Amino acid sequence: MxxxxxxxxxxxxxxxxxxxxxxxxxxxxxxxxxxxxxxxxxxxxxxxxxxxxxxxxxxxxxxxxxxxxxxxxxxxxxxHPPAAGRAGTLREVEVCYDPDLGHDLASVAEQTGLSVDEVIAAHLSGDYRVRMYGFTPGYAYMSGTPEAIQLPRKPAAIRGVAAGSVIIAGPQCIVTTLLMPAGWWVIGRSPTRILTGDLDHPFLFDVGDPVRMRRITRADYDRKVAA
Amino acid sequence: MTTARLRVTFAGPHVSYQDGGRPGLLRFGVPESGPMDGLAHAAANLAVGNPADATAIEISPAGLTIECVDGGVTFAVAGGGFVVDHAGTRSGGWEVRTLRPGETLQVQRGHWGSWTYLALAGRIEAAEWLGHTATHTTSGFGGGLLESGGEIVIRDSRISPERERRFPCPVLARAQSTARVVLGPQLHRVQPEAVAALLTGAHTLSDSYDRMGVRLRGPALAIADALSIPSEPIVAGSIQVAGDGVATLLLRDHQTTGGYPKIATVLAADLDRVVQLRPRDRITFQAVGADRAIQIARLHAQRCAAYLGTISTPN
Incomplete structure (x- = not known):
């Protein structure tokens, strides 16, 4: 305690x-x-x-x-702690690991001594949980990035990281919501909208929610983004 | 139902639509936004008969010029000491007048102040985000910035000659160079001499000033173990100290979390007045305890309510 x-x-x-x-x-x-x-x-x-x-x-x-x-x-x-803690709601984030969208996949693989496929498998195996939102609207800081692919952030932020980018640094992972500079490693892109556009439930996650990543193909990604 | 249409002949940078703000969403990474000077924004709205938190136009010293194309509308300008030119008359704002078709209204930087508010009697059409038009300038969400060549549309616009009058700027809306702060919350992360430097050193506002915050110039504030602090929630008024010892006062569009130590936080009761300072103006910080801060907040709320009560009733 x-x-x-x-x-x-x-x-x-x-x-x-x-x-x-x-x-x-x-x-x-x-x-x-x-x-x-x-x-x-x-x-x-x-x-x-x-x-x-x-x-x-x-x-x-x-x-x-x-x-x-x-x-x-x-x-x-x-x-007077509550009798039983609630577990939060399991949320799913779809991720396309196309190298054109995950610009840093090869670099993460090289630095961790893994193959690109192993990096992707490691990322998918993570047991993620939303720890807080911060920085800018909808940036949900998730813990759970597996140790095998944990890297310190880049020495300097890269400008113009697209909205929807799946970025990692240390044990953390974020699905970005805005075109912003980022010093984390970009390993994929998600069509899952964290800013849902739904006034009754405008943000996908609540703090404490567990999150699972699910891999989708480039064709799926393109179709979902166009929809 | 009447509609007034105005053409924006010139809009400088940092001129935006703002309603009363978008509170309650810090936990989702969304700062409140809304007017830099909330009291002046409310006064301008109430003076034309709008709700205090209605959408108004926040004008920076870069200025705004508009022309009435269609309909007519009663307007108020309040906040700072700007120069207002309308139909051949020049004033210092804090006034209600009526803009008629063919007339031009120009609001420019004046003797003092960094923000002024143009309220238009009626309902300004502006994009909403999460139920508010307040512009979050980093994302552009909300009503957004005004642009030269654009149009301002006011639904249910009103012409209210009975409201036309001057309402002088009260002392409680003047720029204030002494900002009262509660020290902390990361006092243990800064060196003791940093607190002395904050409270006794000569600080000025730098040119790096926008709705997110203003970087200060002054003696460096030594911090202890800056890089080891877990990112944590921030409020408007936080004074955060970066690794190089430079302090930034965070304002309405602040990032909602940050890992730099916060040496002190400016009272909400003083923030409307502090933002009316300008780059190169001096600012001093005076520490008060939490109990005194609460007393100040309550007194300030009473004074604001009393002042706004005098504005909202027509002549």
Missing amino acids: PSTPCFAPVADHALLVELGETIDDATSDRIVALDRALADDPPPGLREVVPGLVNLLIDFDPCATDHRQIEAAVRNCLA
């Missing part, structure tokens, strides 16, 4: 709750559990809870509550 959590005030409207020091599954599970507990029983004045990798940010209305009351509500949630 964690030592006592750390609380730090953020300006006049938020509290940062740190539940661990290193990025690991145990810390992440505690964050997801607290996030859900606060969603089930929100203290008065709560505006928003933002899960991070080792902490959560709790944003509140300073006219309705304060840092102290929010801290008390969090301590209460932590003292």
Whole structure:
């Protein structure tokens, strides 16, 4: 179990709750559990809870509550953990590993001493879980990239990485949503839309959801993107 | 139902549609966006009889010139001290007037301020994203930037002579060079002398200033083990310190997470006024405790509500 959590005030409207020091599954599970507990029983004045990798940010209305009351509500949630943790909803991401779309496949293979097919097989075998969204709309940071294909990020970001790119660095994996610079390794492209366009459920994943990658052919990819 | 149409004869960079903002989606990587100066945006809207959070046009010092093509519409300009030319009359904004067909309205950089708001009586047509027109400038999602040659369409447009008047800029909407902060949340990741440098050093805003944030110039702020921090949630007002000791104050279109230590966070109550500073203006930071910050927030909310109450009723 964690030592006592750390609380730090953020300006006049938020509290940062740190539940661990290193990025690991145990810390992440505690964050997801607290996030859900606060969603089930929100203290008065709560505006928003933002899960991070080792902490959560709790944003509140300073006219309705304060840092102290929010801290008390969090301590209460932590003292009464839910009986059974919910597992999240299994989500599927389709990935096309065509070398024209996964520009860095060959480079990842070379650096890891694997064949391109082995890199793809390793990526497909990963047991992914959404740890947080960050940086920009819909960028879901997933843990679970297998050790065999873990690489440090590139020394500098590459401009113009297409939306839908499947990128990896260290144990993390992201399916990008915008044309943006990225310093991670581009190993494929996905037609799966993280920004769903559905107003009732605009983002595919919830934090804590497990994710499975499924391989599709280039023809499938082209057809799905055209649709 | 009347519709007014305006032609954009000139729009400088950083001129965008903004409603009151898109709150509650930080957990999906989406910052709130919305007006840089929320009080001025609300005042402009209320002055023409719109809801406080209606879509208005946020104008940067690069300016905006529009011509009324069709219909007519009552408008207000509020925020900063910009120069407003309309139908042969020049003013400093903070005024409600009516734009009629054939007339031109020009809003330009004035003596002070970085952002001003043009509210138009009625409903501005602008693209929504997740239920809001607030423009997230990094992605372009939402209403988007205005472009020269484009058109502004106002549905259910109104001409309201009874609202035409001046409403001087209140003290609480003037640019403020002292930003009150709560130190942290990563105080343990910076060297103690960095806090002293933040609070006593001479800082100015750099030219690197947009809706995402403004880089500061001043003494370097020494950080401890910058590269080992797991990426974590950020709010508007965060002052993050990069590995080179340069501080950036993050603003409405901020990235939602980041791995640089945050030495302090500017109170939301001060942010509307701090953003009205300009590049090369001095800024100083004053630390307050969390309890004092809450008191400041509550007092600020009361003052804003009282001020906006005086704006929303017609003459």
